[in-house]
Amino acid sequence: MSLTLAEKIIQAHLISGKMQIGEKIGLRIDQTLIQDATGTMAWLQFEALGVSRVKNELAVSYIDHNTLQCGFENADDHQFLQDMAAKYGAYFSRLGNGICHQVHLERFGQPGKTLLGSDSHTPTGGGLGMLAMGAGGLDVALAMAGEPFYLNMPKVMGVKLTGSLSPWVTAMDVILALLGRLTVKGGVDCVMEYFGEGVKKLSVPHRATITNMGAELGATGSVFPSDEITQEFLQAQGRSDVWRELSADEGCNYSQVIELNLSELEPMIARPHSPDNVCPVKNVAGTKVDQVLIGSCTNSSYELLSAVAQIVKGRTVHPLVSLSIAPGSRQVLNMLAQNNELDHLISTGARILESACGPCIGMGQSPSSAGNSLRTFNRNFPGRSGTKDANVYLVSPLVAIASALTGMITDPRDLGQPPVLPKVERFLINDNMVIPPQHEKCHSRSDVERESGFNSLQNRSPITAFGDDVQVRRGPNIQPLPLGQPLPEKLTGKVLIKVGDNISTDHILPAGAEVLPLRSNIPAISRYVFAQVDKEFSKRAQKWGGGFIVGGVNYGQGSSREHAALAPMYLGIRAVITKSFARIHQANLVNFGILPLCFADPQDYDKLSQGDDLELTWDNGASGLKLLVKNKQLEIKLTPQLSARDKELVEAGGTLAWVKGAAAGLIII
Ligand code: MIC
Numbered sequence: 001m002s003l004t005l006a007e008k009i010i011q012a013h014l015i016s017g018k019m020q021i022g023e024k025i026g027l028r029i030d031q032t033l034i035q036d037a038t039g040t041m042a043w044l045q046f047e048a049l050g051v052s053r054v055k056n057e058l059a060v061s062y063i064d065h066n067t068l069q070c071g072f073e074n075a076d077d078h079q080f081l082q083d084m085a086a087k088y089g090a091y092f093s094r095l096g097n098g099i100c101h102q103v104h105l106e107r108f109g110q111p112g113k114t115l116l117g118s119d120s121h122t123p124t125g126g127g128l129g130m131l132a133m134g135a136g137g138l139d140v141a142l143a144m145a146g147e148p149f150y151l152n153m154p155k156v157m158g159v160k161l162t163g164s165l166s167p168w169v170t171a172m173d174v175i176l177a178l179l180g181r182l183t184v185k186g187g188v189d190c191v192m193e194y195f196g197e198g199v200k201k202l203s204v205p206h207r208a209t210i211t212n213m214g215a216e217l218g219a220t221g222s223v224f225p226s227d228e229i230t231q232e233f234l235q236a237q238g239r240s241d242v243w244r245e246l247s248a249d250e251g252c253n254y255s256q257v258i259e260l261n262l263s264e265l266e267p268m269i270a271r272p273h274s275p276d277n278v279c280p281v282k283n284v285a286g287t288k289v290d291q292v293l294i295g296s297c298t299n300s301s302y303e304l305l306s307a308v309a310q311i312v313k314g315r316t317v318h319p320l321v322s323l324s325i326a327p328g329s330r331q332v333l334n335m336l337a338q339n340n341e342l343d344h345l346i347s348t349g350a351r352i353l354e355s356a357c358g359p360c361i362g363m364g365q366s367p368s369s370a371g372n373s374l375r376t377f378n379r380n381f382p383g384r385s386g387t388k389d390a391n392v393y394l395v396s397p398l399v400a401i402a403s404a405l406t407g408m409i410t411d412p413r414d415l416g417q418p419p420v421l422p423k424v425e426r427f428l429i430n431d432n433m434v435i436p437p438q439h440e441k442c443h444s445r446s447d448v449e450r451e452s453g454f455n456s457l458q459n460r461s462p463i464t465a466f467g468d469d470v471q472v473r474r475g476p477n478i479q480p481l482p483l484g485q486p487l488p489e490k491l492t493g494k495v496l497i498k499v500g501d502n503i504s505t506d507h508i509l510p511a512g513a514e515v516l517p518l519r520s521n522i523p524a525i526s527r528y529v530f531a532q533v534d535k536e537f538s539k540r541a542q543k544w545g546g547g548f549i550v551g552g553v554n555y556g557q558g559s560s561r562e563h564a565a566l567a568p569m570y571l572g573i574r575a576v577i578t579k580s581f582a583r584i585h586q587a588n589l590v591n592f593g594i595l596p597l598c599f600a601d602p603q604d605y606d607k608l609s610q611g612d613d614l615e616l617t618w619d620n621g622a623s624g625l626k627l628l629v630k631n632k633q634l635e636i637k638l639t640p641q642l643s644a645r646d647k648e649l650v651e652a653g654g655t656l657a658w659v660k661g662a663a664a665g666l667i668i669i
């Protein structure tokens with residue numbers, strides 16, 4: 001039978017279930033990544049599993065999100081993360097080395113492998129022909145313990161690319177055009193698979209921009225074939241030994257095929273406040289710009305920043321614009337420095353930021369009140385920038401820099417001569433900011449290195465202890481992990497809040513400089529649940545002794561942060577009732593023992609209001625659950641969004657509670 005590339009990778013990793021759309025499948029996970037903002041919880045959960053060392057092929061723990069150190073919290077967390085990586089045998093990418101997705105693409109990714117990351121933009125790895133997926137920290141901790149990753153067998157949507165990009169048009173315009181067409185729900189339950197002649201015209205960094213923002217389509221993953229372009233990229237990274245050719249079979253079946261002619265694309269822009277609010281740049285050209293930010297895991301490759309440096313050479317940023325640039329990794333920054341391009345960026349007036357997520361997650365650089373901020377990032381949900389009334393636009397680095405020079409949104413084609421995007425023969429390879437696992441009993445180090453093509457013998461940093469010899473430093477910010485309670489037969493409580501469609505995890509639990517440092521402290525972070533939407537939510541939840549959340553379509557889109565489920569669990573929420581859920585958030589709710597329920601008839605959404613008194617009899621999770629709205633004397637039918645396995649997990653009070661209680665123990669593969 002002819003298979004798509006995604007199906008081939010799934011088949012090669014299938015542990016349980018059938019490859020039938022919607023069926024629960026269990027996949028063997030080769031590589032994992034965690035970052036600091038989700039990693040503290042992931043490590044605490046890994047520890048709670050009682051496993052002595054990391055068991056998957058390659059695990060990397062990155063520091064890239066919580067980089068502002070305005071108090072002891074983040075620095076404490078960094079020490080904890082480093083010690084846990086040493087103790088359990090993970091690679092540790094130190095602060096300053098770069099954004100997890102960019103570094104992983106450069107130094108660790110491998111065609112044909114599965115990668116699970118506790119960050120929603122993990123699908124970036126699909127640019128190298130990986131099946132790379134985002135998940136909650138607990139799912140990644142389980143994968144690090146050698147457990148399968150469970151998901152519903154996705155549909156595979158084919159995206160046929162023809163033609164080639166015109167000057168001044170980049171991969172960002174490709175994915176923005178797709179978002180405009182498909183919306184933030186368009187990829188839900190799908191892997192987006194790219195094929196066609198146009199693919200050959202896109203470099204790996206370009207491909208990675210597209211797979212990165214597949215997350216904004218709601219897709220489970222996005223994948224490009226692994227071809228000679230992939231081979232050249234890996235060769236330039238000194239990792240040609242991990243290359244293998246991969247593509248879909250001739251005549252394979254996609255659930256749907258979309259065609260996109262790259263030659264017809266023009267510079268695009270996503271307007272406030274959603275990545276799918278897209279139009280051509282020329283439609284909004286002339287709009288005043290206050291701030292321009294270039295960076296993030298989406299658009300900060302050497303290729304793109306070198307082009308930006310060419311454009312600004314000899315020019316000065318507009319006097320009314322604040323321009324900041326964060327190279328995606330230290331490799332990119334080093335190369336810009338080596339090739340004198342950093343000089344042009346500095347001379348033009350750019351503020352050079354460290355290689356980290358930074359402003360993308362509200363860690364500094366918040367715009368002015370009601371300011372217009374142009375960003376090369378992937379999300380512009382309200383409030384994410386740190387300024388509630390700011391207008392955030394998403395654009396390619398070429399649109400961003402053209403606008404920074406003119407002070408208004410500018411179609412870069414107006415600048416005339418386009419830059420040349422460099423083809424790199426050899427990247428600057430220096431892995432001295434990655435500490436490899438020292439655990440001798442872990443897979444022999446050389447095996448891991450050979451497997452990953454990781455060149456850690458160069459400039460290896462010394463560390464002194466591993467395994468049980470590591471004294472894990474736990475500052476006061478590392479609070480114990482709360483565990484869920486078994487599901488009672490009857491759930492009662494009030495509707496604590498009713499929200500609309502496309503509520504993101506940024507709405508449910510904001511990030512930013514004030515809240516992010518509390519990621520390892522659930523009691524403290526739970527005070528911020530829905531803080532952007534309703535400041536009183538957390539107090540109300542405590543006063544009313546927990547209750548229910550009601551939402552619309554695509555509830556929980558965006559990030560993988562499991563804190564958006566964990567903190568509500570801590571506040572006593574046992575069920576969320578919506579029209580539909582985003583994949584990762586739904587799985588996170590199950591992991592923490594919260595029932596994800598959908599209205600059997602979406603119109604019943606209109607019948608519920610904040611403060612309604614609800615009663616739900618669990619009735620063994622019968623498919624047609626009845627919700628009693630006591631104060632309105634109404635009955636509403638609900639459908640639990642649970643597989644047989646999920647049901648067991650929720651009934652036990654969540655996955656950790658289940659694992660701890662499961663007599664059978666872990667299914668180590
Ligand atoms: C994001 O872009 O929203 C984040 C911050 O990277 C999150 C992870 C987190 O909240 O820690 C994500 O995308 O999953």
Ligand code: SF4
Pocket residue numbers: 065099119121296297298356357360361377378
């Ligand atoms: Fe970091 Fe932004 Fe990428 Fe999330 S989207 S990983 S915050 S750079």
